[in-house]
Amino acid sequence: MPSKFPPLFKQRIQALAVASCAAFTGFGSVVWAQTPVTLAPFSNAASGQAPVPWRPVGVPGGKIPLTDFKVMALEGQQVLRVEANKSYGNLVHALPASFVPAPGLQLRWRWRLDQPVAEADLRRREGDDAALKVCALFDQPLERLNLLDRTMLRVARAASAENLPSATLCYVWDPSMTPGTLLPNAYTARVRLIVVDGGQQGLGRWSVHARDLATDFRRAFGEEGAAVPPLAALLIGADADNTAGRSLGYVGDLSLSP
16 A cells, blocks of 8 residues: 555555455446346356356455355255355356346345354444345446545555445345344445344244345435446355354355346
8 A cells, every 4th residue: 555645544445445355357338228137046056166257256465264155055956155264255246237227126045044153243343244245236436425435445446456346235144133224334334234134043044035226225325316326246245354253154046137
């Protein structure tokens, strides 16, 4: 990081880059379309690595171990096994062309958590770990961001080999917070979290979700304007680096459909 920035500012830029490692290469030009796209399914994949274009993205420099993502058979179906062990990582699916989620377009998935991160507390940096998360990465125009966020994002993008998203909405499994809770990421408000599952009763059981992306984006980022920006990628992630913990979960196919 250039030395001309004061230490606190450098820390905030670094935090933004780490918290936004839901990143991928190639925002490119935007194609304004409202038709759904096909996401590579785990159910048809061979055991082992997730199918292309899914790809793992970790913290730059490899300073933190990468969360383990593996396709395997469970209960007669191929699913994604997600294990975090003092690690951080995302499995990112870039979309073939950025598109604006039409009203009613739903992100659907199912997941199952067998072991949560015991000390997770998403309200604090020390506890900022999620055993399972599914995130939507939006290309929010920079002019909608406040000056500080806009400046930090530009500097973080210049310092990163990945293009960092300008607005990320994550659906998370949290052991302590009530489903429906909305909160900012402990490191940066460019990432907003919605708790969709929690508690101990649901452990070891499949849970199915369907979320209206446009509605949820406006709820999370509505203070920046009512227009929903292009959706550039989706990801599945888990991390246990801040608490030095461990988690284990499974995720089925993701889909985008009316």
